Amino acid sequence: MRAIRAIARRELAAIFGSPIAWILLAVYLVLTGWFFYTDVAFFVTFGAQVLATGLWRFVFIDFRLATLLVVPLVTMRLFSEERKLGTMELLWTFPVRDVQLVLGKFLAAWVFVLVLIVCAMLPLAVFRIFHPFDLGPPAAGLLGLLLLGTAFVACGLAASTLTENQVVAAMLTYGLLVFFWFMTWNEAAGNERLIRVLLLFSLFDHYYDFAVGTIQTVHVAYFLLFTAFFLFAALRSLQTRSWRGVD
Amino acid sequence: MDDSVPAIRVERLGKRFGTTVAVDDVSFEVGRGEVVGFLGPNGAGKSTTMRMLTGVFPPSSGRAFVAGHDVARDPLAARQAIGYLPERTALYGDMDVSGYLDFVAEMKRVDRAAVRSAVARAMDATAIGPVARRRIADLSKGYRQRVGIAQALLGDPPVLILDEPTSGLDPEQVSEIRQLVHGLGAERTVILSTHILSEVESTCSRVMVMNRGRILAVDEPHRLEGRLREHRETFVRVAGAEETARAVLLGVPGVTGAVVAERGPDGIDWLVRSPQAVDPRREIAAAVVGAGLGLVEIHARPMSLEEIFLALVGKGDRGAPDGAPGGEIHARD
Numbered sequence: 235m236r237a238i239r240a241i242a243r244r245e246l247a248a249i250f251g252s253p254i255a256w257i258l259l260a261v262y263l264v265l266t267g268w269f270f271y272t273d274v275a276f277f278v279t280f281g282a283q284v285l286a287t288g289l290w291r292f293v294f295i296d297f298r299l300a301t302l303l304v305v306p307l308v309t310m311r312l313f314s315e316e317r318k319l320g321t322m323e324l325l326w327t328f329p330v331r332d333v334q335l336v337l338g339k340f341l342a343a344w345v346f347v348l349v350l351i352v353c354a355m356l357p358l359a360v361f362r363i364f365h366p367f368d369l370g371p372p373a374a375g376l377l378g379l380l381l382l383g384t385a386f387v388a389c390g391l392a393a394s395t396l397t398e399n400q401v402v403a404a405m406l407t408y409g410l411l412v413f414f415w416f417m418t419w420n421e422a423a424g425n426e427r428l429i430r431v432l433l434l435f436s437l438f439d440h441y442y443d444f445a446v447g448t449i450q451t452v453h454v455a456y457f458l459l460f461t462a463f464f465l466f467a468a469l470r471s472l473q474t475r476s477w478r479g480v481d
Numbered sequence: 482m483d484d485s486v487p488a489i490r491v492e493r494l495g496k497r498f499g500t501t502v503a504v505d506d507v508s509f510e511v512g513r514g515e516v517v518g519f520l521g522p523n524g525a526g527k528s529t530t531m532r533m534l535t536g537v538f539p540p541s542s543g544r545a546f547v548a549g550h551d552v553a554r555d556p557l558a559a560r561q562a563i564g565y566l567p568e569r570t571a572l573y574g575d576m577d578v579s580g581y582l583d584f585v586a587e588m589k590r591v592d593r594a595a596v597r598s599a600v601a602r603a604m605d606a607t608a609i610g611p612v613a614r615r616r617i618a619d620l621s622k623g624y625r626q627r628v629g630i631a632q633a634l635l636g637d638p639p640v641l642i643l644d645e646p647t648s649g650l651d652p653e654q655v656s657e658i659r660q661l662v663h664g665l666g667a668e669r670t671v672i673l674s675t676h677i678l679s680e681v682e683s684t685c686s687r688v689m690v691m692n693r694g695r696i697l698a699v700d701e702p703h704r705l706e707g708r709l710r711e712h713r714e715t716f717v718r719v720a721g722a723e724e725t726a727r728a729v730l731l732g733v734p735g736v737t738g739a740v741v742a743e744r745g746p747d748g749i750d751w752l753v754r755s756p757q758a759v760d761p762r763r764e765i766a767a768a769v770v771g772a773g774l775g776l777v778e779i780h781a782r783p784m785s786l787e788e789i790f791l792a793l794v795g796k797g798d799r800g801a802p803d804g805a806p807g808g809e810i811h812a813r814d
Contacts, residue, residue, distance in 0.1 A: 236587060236590070236593075237587065237590075240588055247575075247580075252575070319571045319573070319574075320571030321573060323537055323567050323571070324565065324571060324632075326535075326536065326538075327565045328560060329557040329560040329589060330557075476538045477498060480537060
């Protein structure tokens with residue numbers, strides 16, 4: 235536990251110590267703030283009645299985009315930078331297990347994403363002062379967004395173990411996430427049976443129910459499994475140094 | 482650590498990456514408190530061997546023990562016993578020195594209450610106290626190297642492995658780091674990898690020579706010389722005519738050759754060859770003086786580590802050494 239905490243703390247200091255973190259935070263808040271504003275305007279203009287389907291659905295589906303854009307830029311440096319600097323080699327000589335390295339880094343990036351998402355909820359809080367609303371549906375949306383962010387972090391972390399080039403790591407993460415998003419977009423591309431299988435894996439089909447204010451165990455389990463899978467992949471990828479070498 | 486357990490024991494260690502054999506059937510032992518020089522050209526397998534010892538990756542074959550702990554079966558205990566300075570001293574440039582050392586102390590599971598004092602001791606030993614609050618990225622290369630060594634010292638490991646600790650430093654920094662390493666050897670077992678021979682001569686009690694993934698020799702520097710030499714060289718500085726001196730020197734019983742090394746203001750420097758078994762110094766001195774020439778200086782010329790190294794590596798290249806594991810010079814022509 236102590237090693238995980240030490241790694242996470244160092245990583246967080248590195249994240250917040252770089253201007254990139256603050257730029258990403260600003261971009262994320264501007265995007266989510268704009269989305270929220272336009273969604274409220276849409277809701278009012280078209281005189282929708284039900285907040286869950288008329289407002290929250292759009293808000294959380296839009297926030298998903300901002301999250302998809304920003305998280306890979308947070309995670310790209312996690313292992314890539316260590317490999318580039320050569321600090322990875324030293325980490326491996328400390329009496330620390332690979333799984334602790336993975337979890338420490340994951341925790342740090344996750345905390346940063348948590349900060350992003352919590353800050354993005356500020357407009358909702360302000361909105362509630364003027365228009366009190368039931369907290370249930372947006373709470374479900376928030377949980378969904380957090381689970382989505384967690385899954386993104388795990389995927390980005392795994393990608394960053396593969397290369398010492400941060401841009402490559404980010405592009406790889408975008409590729410994977412967008413694939414998991416788009417794979418069920420065009421039903422005509424596959425037969426019904428295939429689509430049904432693909433739906434099981436689709437990131438955003440599992441997210442949709444959270445956005446409209448419901449929490450289903452199967453979706454929660456999906457995101458946790460998605461996260462666990464990529465953390466495991468990251469761990470295995472680190473262990474390839476055994477036959478791939480360090481340089 | 483139990484006194485009877487060697488600091489490092491390596492048994493038929495091997496490592497391959499795909500079809501490339503990086504380390505091939507290497508065996509050696511390093512006793513407690515020894516400072517051992519690890520020599521070899523780039524790509525000889527030194528770094529790979531050290532990475533296996535430090536637990537960066539496991540061996541493909543054979544076994545290695547650090548302070549009695551098997552690096553493959555009990556990697557965390559083995560790593561706990563080692564302080565490592567990698568070849569590329571890579572540090573987190575964005576951290577300040579003491580923050581970085583705190584982090585390493587946590588990673589090395591230094592007792593929580595002792596972190597502060599452990600960091601202070603490591604900074605003391607490497608004289609980096611004055612830069613404790615500076616960002617690592619802003620330090621000179623010499624100071625960064627010291628931070629790297631301080632990091633290795635944290636957790637009080639009985640074994641230190643330093644991979645080319647002086648590479649890329651200026652001469653003054655080199656001598657400072659050498660002194661530092663020399664001091665560390667007083668209490669710890671140190672393996673010092675380098676391709677700078679004078680470094681080994683000045684700091685190490687034993688030398689291991691590695692080339693192409695194999696250990697070619699393990700011995701004290703001066704004993705290596707005895708085993709490798711095919712003939713003896715005596716240095717003589719003679720004042721007087723060159724031709725007379727040559728005739729006199731070649732006339733000494735046992736001498737097989739004499740060549741001029743240098744012509745200086747106070748005489749000509751000769752290198753006189755004789756069979757390994759014959760020490761002709763007295764006879765040479767008597768002959769030179771007897772011929773009325775001036776004997777300015779005479780001494781047996783030791784083989785430099787450079788020559789030993791080239792001789793060993795050259796032999797390794799020529800004949801495939803048979804598989805005698807470590808400690809022996811494989812091929813003698």
